[in-house]
Amino acid sequence: MKLKTILAAALLAAGMSVSAQTVIKFSHVVAADTPKGKASVFFAQKAAELTKGKVKVEVYANSALYKDKEEMEALQIGSVQMLAPSLAKFGPLGVKEFEAFDLPFIFDDTADLHKVTQGPVGAALLAKLEPRGIKGLAYWDNGFKSFSANTPLKAVADYKGKKFRIQSSKVLEEEIRSVGGIAQVMAFSEVYQALQTGVVDGTENPISNFYTQKMHEVQKHLSLTNHGYLGYAVIVNKKFWDALPADVRGQLEQAMNEATVYANKIAQEENDLSLDGVKKSGKTTVYVPTKEERMALKKAMAPVHTKMADRVGKETLQQIYQATGFDPSTL
Numbered sequence: 001m002k003l004k005t006i007l008a009a010a011l012l013a014a015g016m017s018v019s020a021q022t023v024i025k026f027s028h029v030v031a032a033d034t035p036k037g038k039a040s041v042f043f044a045q046k047a048a049e050l051t052k053g054k055v056k057v058e059v060y061a062n063s064a065l066y067k068d069k070e071e072m073e074a075l076q077i078g079s080v081q082m083l084a085p086s087l088a089k090f091g092p093l094g095v096k097e098f099e100a101f102d103l104p105f106i107f108d109d110t111a112d113l114h115k116v117t118q119g120p121v122g123a124a125l126l127a128k129l130e131p132r133g134i135k136g137l138a139y140w141d142n143g144f145k146s147f148s149a150n151t152p153l154k155a156v157a158d159y160k161g162k163k164f165r166i167q168s169s170k171v172l173e174e175e176i177r178s179v180g181g182i183a184q185v186m187a188f189s190e191v192y193q194a195l196q197t198g199v200v201d202g203t204e205n206p207i208s209n210f211y212t213q214k215m216h217e218v219q220k221h222l223s224l225t226n227h228g229y230l231g232y233a234v235i236v237n238k239k240f241w242d243a244l245p246a247d248v249r250g251q252l253e254q255a256m257n258e259a260t261v262y263a264n265k266i267a268q269e270e271n272d273l274s275l276d277g278v279k280k281s282g283k284t285t286v287y288v289p290t291k292e293e294r295m296a297l298k299k300a301m302a303p304v305h306t307k308m309a310d311r312v313g314k315e316t317l318q319q320i321y322q323a324t325g326f327d328p329s330t331l
């Protein structure tokens with residue numbers, strides 16, 4: 001018998017418990033070098049520090065463990081304990097209200113967004129996950145999305161007839177339809193190849209995702225449209241979370257709070273760095289739409305708000321409009 005086993009047996013015989021380390025598998029689909037990738041590693045370090053090693057968070061980046069759809073299923077059955085899916089990916093789970101975050105031009109800036117994610121509306125949305133066996137712990141920022149394709153995207157007419165990869169959100173499907181495009185839902189891990197082989201013509205994402213997945217190698221044009229937001233909800237398997245000793249759960253909550261501050265602090269910087277990277281690569285032409293072009297895009301996409309009001313819930317929508325002071329009649 002090994003010394004450790006003998007020791008454990010002796011402790012057990014003495015009626016003392018042998019405390020095993022708790023492992024949290026944290027799976028996500030983006031590169032390590034992104035706001036979410038870095039924040040998940042930060043959380044893992046903080047969790048180890050604050051629980052004094054009682055909890056080990058193993059981070060699996062880049063869909064190494066699960067792809068988009070599979071990771072949600074894996075969380076519910078407890079094969080992973082923690083995820084941070086984009087807010088656009090909760091519809092298939094039956095919590096369609098999160099798709100309100102996908103509405104075009106709904107947030108002017110990050111300050112506007114935080115009025116929702118850091119306020120009662122954000123908390124109420126996370127609470128809707130609980131009947132699905134999921135506990136929402138925090139919102140992490142990424143940023144505003146831009147469109148890319150192999151042809152320039154300036155006027156609304158430039159989007160017509162093009163096939164764009166989107167996340168699994170009906171609001172995004174309607175957004176693409178509003179500009180005459182064809183929406184194709186696809187897992188994030190498959191986007192690069194789909195762009196390379198021409199299965200789709202273009203896509204939308206914050207620049208940090210665009211650059212770290214090397215989409216600039218297979219997209220000639222990037223238009224900085226900032227037409228919609230992409231961010232995350234950090235979620236855990238509720239049964240697992242509730243079963244943790246209260247002190248450990250408290251320490252993990254503290255680690256999550258610190259990781260959230262960190263995530264939101266670096267998100268813009270990471271996107272700025274990625275934009276520099278795209279420009280330096282010389283492979284993609286970066287275009288800044290004129291005020292008029294952006295306004296035309298906003299006008300074309302405006303009907304998405306009314307068309308999708310029932311889907312995201314009129315009440316949720318009103319609460320978001322109220323929190324941000326957004327006036328839909330200005331669309």
Ligand code: LMR
Pocket residue numbers: 029030085086142167187188205209
């Ligand atoms: C996407 O699928 O485009 C994004 O949700 C990926 C991510 O997690 O940022």
